[in-house]
Amino acid sequence: MKNAYIHHLCIQTKSYLETVEFYTEALGFEIVQQTPNFHGRAYNTWLKLGDFYIELQTGKQHEVLKPVYSNSEGIVHFCIWVEDLPFEVERLKKLNVHFKQKDGEIIYEVENGALCKLIAPEGTIIELRNNRGI
Structure with a gap:
């Protein structure tokens, strides 16, 4: 993977407004794009800090999101x-x-x-x- 870099992480949330406020107000991310009604989701939003992005999205309509568990496989933090x-x-x-x-x-x-x-x-x-x- 020549000239590759990490572009973003995607995070889902059931507390959209609180989560956007946390990343923008507490951590200094800026909202780059906010798309309502995105493929069955209430929101799909791009947040940026330096050259790093978070794609923040709500779950799909009628989808129940399970809480994060820190001892699971995959990204821990x-x-x-x-x-x-x-x-x-x-x-x-x-x-x-x-x-x-x-x-x-x-x-x-x-x-x-x-x-x-x-x-x-x-x-x-x-x-x-x-x-x-x-």
């Missing part, structure tokens, strides 16, 4: 690198973002840096990381 992790955590606390804690801590040290994990309204786990040396 995605990560956003931030310059000042403590600043971002304090900013997100004011927005009542739900953090996943480890041993009672929001920010914890890992090899080559520190990280925290957020849980989006639809259940996606998002890691914020401040790397050293990677």
